[in-house]
Amino acid sequence: MNRINKHLEIAKLESELKELKKVLKCIDDLVFKVDKSGTVLDCWTNRAQDLFYDIDYIMNRPIEEMFDKEFRDKIIEVITKTIAQNRSFEISYDSPRPGPGGQSFLMRTKNLDPQEGIVLLMVTNTTLETQLLDRVRENQEKFHQAFHNSSVGMALLDEHMVVIEHNSELLSMLRPSFEGEIRGIGFLDFLLPPQREQVEDQISGIEQGRPGRIREEVILNSDTGTWCSLSISPVLGRGAKVLYYVCHLKDLSPQKANEEKLLAQRSLLESINFDLQVKIRQLETFSQVLSHDLRSPLANNHMLAEQIKDLSGSPEANVLADMLLANNRRFSRRFEQLTGFLESLGQDDYQFKENDLETILQEALGVFGDKKGYAEIRLISDLLQRSVNFPARYLISLFRYAVKKFLVGRSSPVDIRVTSTLQNGSVMIGVHCAGSAKVGESGAQFSRPVDQVRQQELEDMAVDLYIARGQVRSYGGNVRFLDEGPERNSMVINIPLG
Numbered sequence: 001m002n003r004i005n006k007h008l009e010i011a012k013l014e015s016e017l018k019e020l021k022k023v024l025k026c027i028d029d030l031v032f033k034v035d036k037s038g039t040v041l042d043c044w045t046n047r048a049q050d051l052f053y054d055i056d057y058i059m060n061r062p063i064e065e066m067f068d069k070e071f072r073d074k075i076i077e078v079i080t081k082t083i084a085q086n087r088s089f090e091i092s093y094d095s096p097r098p099g100p101g102g103q104s105f106l107m108r109t110k111n112l113d114p115q116e117g118i119v120l121l122m123v124t125n126t127t128l129e130t131q132l133l134d135r136v137r138e139n140q141e142k143f144h145q146a147f148h149n150s151s152v153g154m155a156l157l158d159e160h161m162v163v164i165e166h167n168s169e170l171l172s173m174l175r176p177s178f179e180g181e182i183r184g185i186g187f188l189d190f191l192l193p194p195q196r197e198q199v200e201d202q203i204s205g206i207e208q209g210r211p212g213r214i215r216e217e218v219i220l221n222s223d224t225g226t227w228c229s230l231s232i233s234p235v236l237g238r239g240a241k242v243l244y245y246v247c248h249l250k251d252l253s254p255q256k257a258n259e260e261k262l263l264a265q266r267s268l269l270e271s272i273n274f275d276l277q278v279k280i281r282q283l284e285t286f287s288q289v290l291s292h293d294l295r296s297p298l299a300n301n302h303m304l305a306e307q308i309k310d311l312s313g314s315p316e317a318n319v320l321a322d323m324l325l326a327n328n329r330r331f332s333r334r335f336e337q338l339t340g341f342l343e344s345l346g347q348d349d350y351q352f353k354e355n356d357l358e359t360i361l362q363e364a365l366g367v368f369g370d371k372k373g374y375a376e377i378r379l380i381s382d383l384l385q386r387s388v389n390f391p392a393r394y395l396i397s398l399f400r401y402a403v404k405k406f407l408v409g410r411s412s413p414v415d416i417r418v419t420s421t422l423q424n425g426s427v428m429i430g431v432h433c434a435g436s437a438k439v440g441e442s443g444a445q446f447s448r449p450v451d452q453v454r455q456q457e458l459e460d461m462a463v464d465l466y467i468a469r470g471q472v473r474s475y476g477g478n479v480r481f482l483d484e485g486p487e488r489n490s491m492v493i494n495i496p497l498g
Contacts, residue, residue: 029122036083036117038063038076047125052096071096075107079119082109092126104130153228153249159242161187161203173226173251187247190220191230199230206234206242220249227252330459349393357383357420357429360392364399365416377403380417388420388427390475390495394468398479399431401465402491405458405481406433422497426477429493 030051033042039062043055051058053066064072071093078089088109095103104127110120147154153170155163163183171182174190188196220226228249235244306325358381365379388395403416419430469479472495482490 029124032058032121032123033112034063034079034119034121036079036119038072038079041118067096075121078107078109079121082111082119083114083117086111086114103127153247153251155187155247155249157187157232157245157247159244161245163187164244170249173220173228173249187245192220195230199232203232227256347393349396350391352389352391354387354389355392355395356387357395357418358386360395361399361418363392364396365403376413377407378413378415380415382417383420385420385422385427388429388495389497391471394471395429395493397461397464397468398472398491398493401458401461401468402431402481403433404461406431406489408455408458425497427495427497429495431491431493433489 029045030047031044032040034040039060040058041060043051043058045051045055048055058066063075066072067075074091074093078091082089088111090106090108092104092106095105103125106124106126108122108124110122112118112120147156147165148167150167150169153173154167155170156165158164163185166182174182188199191199220228229252231248231250233246234242235246237243306321361379361381365377399418406416407414415434417430417432417434419428419432421428472479472493475496477493477495479494480492482492484490
């Protein structure tokens, strides 16, 4: 009977051993049975790849023979504390042996037999968990840095739109109405009533399950009434339940200020445009008056002067009539020039646009090619700035006047050097003349009749010069004539880039 009982007991123990082995196979941890000196008495594992040595090498071998001093001292210390205090401990450590990527482990101790000093060491490979935790910490740090160092105001709100966290930029946007801590304050309190109602309506839609994101232009409830671009995004959990709201506020004050400036400029331009239209109509009326009301008196003056000469035989009367005719001709020329200018204002040459300086030069100086009584011109073009945004007709008038002025009294070939450069935001154009003045046998200049003719030609261009110079000055530029000696004269034109 005893023998039978003994066999039954053995069978029961064998069955329990099998069950224990099945249980151990389900455990991913490394389980070591060690004594108080750190000698491995037994080892169970289902992950032999996590062992640093073969099981046969580990069995009955002290820890101090397998690891360096720092690591084995740490293990011996925790074994000793487990036995002495009869309680469990746990430590985290990185793999004591170098390997690709490195591994992390968590060791828990269990006092198996306090009398004999036997301890179980249960080691779990936590490499994956550690990597995930490091990644989470890294992402949290990135979010923290982006959140608190953002150039826009940011706030994290709970499901009731109450501020949980915020950055310093948001606080600066709310000053001085809100000072100090704003956590725990409802975010909608920061908005003015009209915008608050709009945002509340959209928040209600999100809470009722309508997906979306809120984008609005709002005015913060601060003393300055700061215009902001508001963006609120919900963070949803299970069942599309709102967990948090992430809020962005961008200060639109500079943009609004620019919009106000643009509106003011537009209003000013409209006013200027209206004034220009009025002036254009006035010029049109003036042109009509010149063309119709003054032309007839001029013609009548001419006929009257001729009749005076015919009816009066005295020399004095003839002289006065000749003077009247001369003044009438001069006035007629001015009249024709002025009416011609007014009638030409709509032509392309009078429009503000980018014009090629070389083309302007050729047209301006081409009239002197067959002009008798003028010196031979040698044009030297030195144009570093090739174009200018200015009506071509005024530049042509200035060039022609300058050259005609410089050539009077000269017969030998002269050099006309034209330069253009870009200086301090302006186009600098220079017309420079160098050449000897014609001298007769007695040392005098040209005979008086020739000088009078040439001087008369310059006077005939006075209207063109006056108009062209006035246009340059009204554009913010200047025209100067420089006398640098009897053999060198210059004209300098300064035109802003615009």
